[in-house]
Amino acid sequence: ELVRGGTASAPAVEFLEHPDLAEIVGDLSRPQKRLPTRLLYDERGSHLFERICETRDYYVTRAELEILSRDLDDIAGFAGAGAGVIEPGAGCGCKTRELLSALEDPRWYAPLDIDPSVLWRCREAIRQALPHLPLVPVCADFTQPWCHAGLPVAERRLLFFPGSTVGNFEPVQAQRLLGRFRDAAGPGGRLILGVDLRKNAATLRRAYDDGEGITASFNLNLLARLNREHGADFDTAAFEHLAVYDKALHRIEMHLRSRRDQWVRIGGCRFHFAAGETIHTESSHKYLPGGMVALAAAAGWQAQKLWMDPQRRFALMGFEA
Numbered sequence: 069e070l071v072r073g074g075t076a077s078a079p080a081v082e083f084l085e086h087p088d089l090a091e092i093v094g095d096l097s098r099p100q101k102r103l104p105t106r107l108l109y110d111e112r113g114s115h116l117f118e119r120i121c122e123t124r125d126y127y128v129t130r131a132e133l134e135i136l137s138r139d140l141d142d143i144a145g146f147a148g149a150g151a152g153v154i155e156p157g158a159g160c161g162c163k164t165r166e167l168l169s170a171l172e173d174p175r176w177y178a179p180l181d182i183d184p185s186v187l188w189r190c191r192e193a194i195r196q197a198l199p200h201l202p203l204v205p206v207c208a209d210f211t212q213p214w215c216h217a218g219l220p221v222a223e224r225r226l227l228f229f230p231g232s233t234v235g236n237f238e239p240v241q242a243q244r245l246l247g248r249f250r251d252a253a254g255p256g257g258r259l260i261l262g263v264d265l266r267k268n269a270a271t272l273r274r275a276y277d278d279g280e281g282i283t284a285s286f287n288l289n290l291l292a293r294l295n296r297e298h299g300a301d302f303d304t305a306a307f308e309h310l311a312v313y314d315k316a317l318h319r320i321e322m323h324l325r326s327r328r329d330q331w332v333r334i335g336g337c338r339f340h341f342a343a344g345e346t347i348h349t350e351s352s353h354k355y356l357p358g359g360m361v362a363l364a365a366a367a368g369w370q371a372q373k374l375w376m377d378p379q380r381r382f383a384l385m386g387f388e389a
């Protein structure tokens with residue numbers, strides 16, 4: 069057994085032990101401390117996120133499902149017949165089941181997720197609902213290269229990226245990601261993209277700091293995960309969840325704020341937290357439809373369709389490669 073976090077010689081060994089650890093230590097070493105957003109999604113995190121989607125205050129999922137059910141035929145028509153469907157960050161695949169059932173002659177479904185437990189649940193759920201649809205689950209970080217060349221043939225590929233997950237990336241990174249999706253989609257490929265739209269700050273703050281406290285648990289689970297998986301010694305009760313809207317950058321940020329002056333050990337390093345100091349864990353950028361049209365265009369996607377809920381809180385957008 070390796071001794072965790074105790075000695076001066078520990079870091080080099082521990083960095084080899086887990087690829088995430090070097091990034092975590094680097095992120096906590098910055099003037100504004102931060103942690104990788106993807107680490108929110110372990111088994112407990114995936115479950116908590118699903119519960120967030122059911123809270124009164126988190127309107128995002130409901131607005132998107134409203135669009136999906138109202139405009140399902142039009143959306144399926146845009147996808148076209150004989151599509152192979154790729155869904156980066158699929159989670160349990162709940163939203164996709166409806167879309168898949170509405171598609172004409174879909175060839176296969178390839179859900180990608182970073183959390184193997186949720187991918188397993190996704191596979192079982194889709195198998196039950198659509199027993200004849202070939203499934204190709206891929207456990208991967210969709211921001212990293214993965215083997216899309218190995219997928220079966222189809223008339224065309226459809227990239228389905230709902231939930232406004234694209235909003236979790238800085239615009240420059242979002243553009244790069246959409247460019248990768250274009251490569252994965254190939255010639256004639258389509259993209260159906262979920263985009264959360266700009267709205268008043270109070271609504272956004274409530275959505276990311278819900279009254280039931282589920283979002284707070286979701287955010288704090290990140291520290292508990294570092295304790296579990298990386299031998300960190302975060303006192304989770306000494307941090308609190310915070311949602312801040314940055315009006316200039318049009319994004320809601322999640323932070324974890326230190327309730328007191330304290331030190332935390334991880335990966336053989338010690339980090340100081342002043343009382344009130346925060347760790348930035350997630351940004352969720354909000355767009356105008358036109359802004360996303362331009363961003364996607366710069367990544368090689370031509371905007372074809374715009375579907376919105378009646379209150380114009382959320383948009384599903386259709387693009388062609």
Ligand code: AVJ
Nearest residue numbers: 120231232233236276283352
């Ligand atoms: C899964 C990225 C769409 O940014 O709205 C929900 C994650 N974070 N509440 C979002 C999230 C806090 C969510 N996405």
